[in-house]
Amino acid sequence: MFKEEANFQEGKISMHSLANLTGLEKLKETFKGEITLPEDARYEKLREAYSKKGSPALVVQPLDNNDVSAAINFAVSNSLVISARSGGHGSAGFATNDGGIVIDLSNFNKVEVIDKSNGIVRVGAGAKWGDVAKELEPYKLAISSGDTKSVGVGGLVLGGGIGWMVRKYGFTIDSLVAAEAVLADGSIIRISKEENEDLFWAIRGGGGNFCIVTNFEFIARKIDKVVFGTVQYGLEDLQSVLKGWRDYINEADENLNSTIRIMPSLFGMPAGIYILLCYAGKLNSKSKKAIEPFMKWGTVVQENVKEMNYADVLEDSMHPPAEIKITVKNFFTKELNDDLIKELSGICGKENSPVLQVRSINGENNRIAPDATAFAFRSSKFIIGAGIIAPASFTESQMEAVLQPWKSLEKFGEGIYVNFTSEKENINEIYPAATFERLKQIKRKFDPENIFNQNYNIKP
Ligand SMILES: Cc1cc2nc3c(=O)[nH]c(=O)nc-3n(C[C@H](O)[C@H](O)[C@H](O)COP(=O)(O)OP(=O)(O)OC[C@H]3O[C@@H](n4cnc5c(N)ncnc54)[C@H](O)[C@@H]3O)c2cc1C
Numbered sequence: 489m490f491k492e493e494a495n496f497q498e499g500k501i502s503m504h505s506l507a508n509l510t511g512l513e514k515l516k517e518t519f520k521g522e523i524t525l526p527e528d529a530r531y532e533k534l535r536e537a538y539s540k541k542g543s544p545a546l547v548v549q550p551l552d553n554n555d556v557s558a559a560i561n562f563a564v565s566n567s568l569v570i571s572a573r574s575g576g577h578g579s580a581g582f583a584t585n586d587g588g589i590v591i592d593l594s595n596f597n598k599v600e601v602i603d604k605s606n607g608i609v610r611v612g613a614g615a616k617w618g619d620v621a622k623e624l625e626p627y628k629l630a631i632s633s634g635d636t637k638s639v640g641v642g643g644l645v646l647g648g649g650i651g652w653m654v655r656k657y658g659f660t661i662d663s664l665v666a667a668e669a670v671l672a673d674g675s676i677i678r679i680s681k682e683e684n685e686d687l688f689w690a691i692r693g694g695g696g697n698f699c700i701v702t703n704f705e706f707i708a709r710k711i712d713k714v715v716f717g718t719v720q721y722g723l724e725d726l727q728s729v730l731k732g733w734r735d736y737i738n739e740a741d742e743n744l745n746s747t748i749r750i751m752p753s754l755f756g757m758p759a760g761i762y763i764l765l766c767y768a769g770k771l772n773s774k775s776k777k778a779i780e781p782f783m784k785w786g787t788v789v790q791e792n793v794k795e796m797n798y799a800d801v802l803e804d805s806m807h808p809p810a811e812i813k814i815t816v817k818n819f820f821t822k823e824l825n826d827d828l829i830k831e832l833s834g835i836c837g838k839e840n841s842p843v844l845q846v847r848s849i850n851g852e853n854n855r856i857a858p859d860a861t862a863f864a865f866r867s868s869k870f871i872i873g874a875g876i877i878a879p880a881s882f883t884e885s886q887m888e889a890v891l892q893p894w895k896s897l898e899k900f901g902e903g904i905y906v907n908f909t910s911e912k913e914n915i916n917e918i919y920p921a922a923t924f925e926r927l928k929q930i931k932r933k934f935d936p937e938n939i940f941n942q943n944y945n946i947k948p
Pocket of ligand 1: 537538571572573574575576577578579582583593613633634635636638639640641642643644645646647648649650651695696697699700701702805806907908942943944
């Protein structure tokens with residue numbers, strides 16, 4: 489598959505003949521990491537990303553920045569589509585392709601505390617967030633970075649990053665202080681407020697459009713214990729839970745973070761409302777007081793809130809079975825008003841209801857100017873996401889019907905979070921006009937040929 493066919497061409501396999509690749513032998517001589525070709529045993533595993541099985545011409549696993557640079561130069565000279573892969577969890581499947589090159593960063597997996605007194609941590613793009621949390625645990629440090637262990641550092645950060653301390657510290661990008669990256673021309677650079685400031689702005693939300701980031705530096709936050717758990721209600725309490733939760737979470741102590749999952753009956757689990765909460769602090773009178781209201785919005789079916797280590801809060805991810813397709817959609821909203829709650833309640837508890845998730849993102853996010861980073865939805869207070877589950881065999885018109893309930897909610901939204909979608913989206917929904925214009929200028933400067941196009945693409 490060549491550049492111009494790059495996005496959303498699933499199923500169109502056009503294998504690049506290895507015989508036509510120039511410079512492969514030379515690359516093998518100098519490359520320090522692994523190069524995997526379709527005939528190699530490792531290929532079967534490496535061709536695959538979380539949501540897509542690709543057929544790349546080769547997968548390379550660089551060991552250092554020079555390897556990444558060599559891989560980019562090789563790809564450019566062979567006109568190969570480039571997929572950068574950190575954790576491979578992106579729902580749109582950009583971390584693999586058909587006929588191109590996958591630059592798999594799994595060897596960039598180190599987590600180092602480089603400045604203990606200021607909590608500065610250097611993390612490889614290919615590390616997994618579960619490993620990052622475990623590595624930082626002995627230092628009583630944590631980075632607010634998502635809810636799942638196996639999600640990769642690179643993709644989550646470049647899109648924003650919503651974690652369990654989002655209300656107090658903002659998105660993961662709001663804890664980013666620097667990065668190391670390789671550009672389209674193969675040069676290796678540092679990115680921070682002081683160096684390549686325009687890129688520092690762009691990579692905080694602009695995805696992998698500009699470069700391949702190999703390492704990040706974050707301010708990690710001091711954390712000893714958290715209070716974490718789930719409070720479960722029946723669907724009959726949905727409206728009162730959503731209203732009570734909304735009113736409370738907008739005003740609550742910012743150490744408290746919460747997500748509501750509204751589950752249909754699935755994989756033998758009963759339908760219900762699962763309120764996940766995480767209080768950044770020990771179980772004491774202050775945290776108990778912050779958690780109390782969660783028990784008062786209806787009849788609690790079950791709760792298991794307890795003190796634990798931050799690293800233990802992160803979940804394992806379930807790999808979706810091949811026979812189902814999960815369509816992931818989302819929107820931001822400033823308010824969870826009664827009309828939205830009513831509409832949302834109307835689509836739950838039915839056969840084929842989506843898995844819905846409402847996350848609170850108020851707090852620090854709202855204190856940051858919309859033009860401070862490429863992620864611009866700074867006045868949003870909630871993000872509503874859906875996992876719409878259907879048999880993989882469904883036709884387009886059957887899918888249209890399954891997506892209909894979600895579509896009825898979209899009128900309440902403003903913008904899309906690039907990390908929570910599996911679909912072809914309107915790029916102008918992801919980036920408001922002024923942000924998009926600035927991103928295009930930066931794209932023209934750093935990647936005028938658009939070689940980094942396996943993403944929600946900003947065309948130069
Ligand atoms: C089970 C699950 C749970 C999730 N939970 C959360 C959550 O709690 N909070 C949240 O914010 N998000 C969450 N996400 C979404 C997640 O942030 C995105 O899917 C993210 O893209 C995954 O990062 P990755 O590195 O694993 O992905 P990849 O698939 O490797 O990459 C995703 C995109 O980024 C590009 N990219 C990746 N690494 C680099 C790099 N180093 N340089 C340049 N481009 C790169 C890829 O080319 C691709 O376009 C979740 C996703 C899943 C599947």
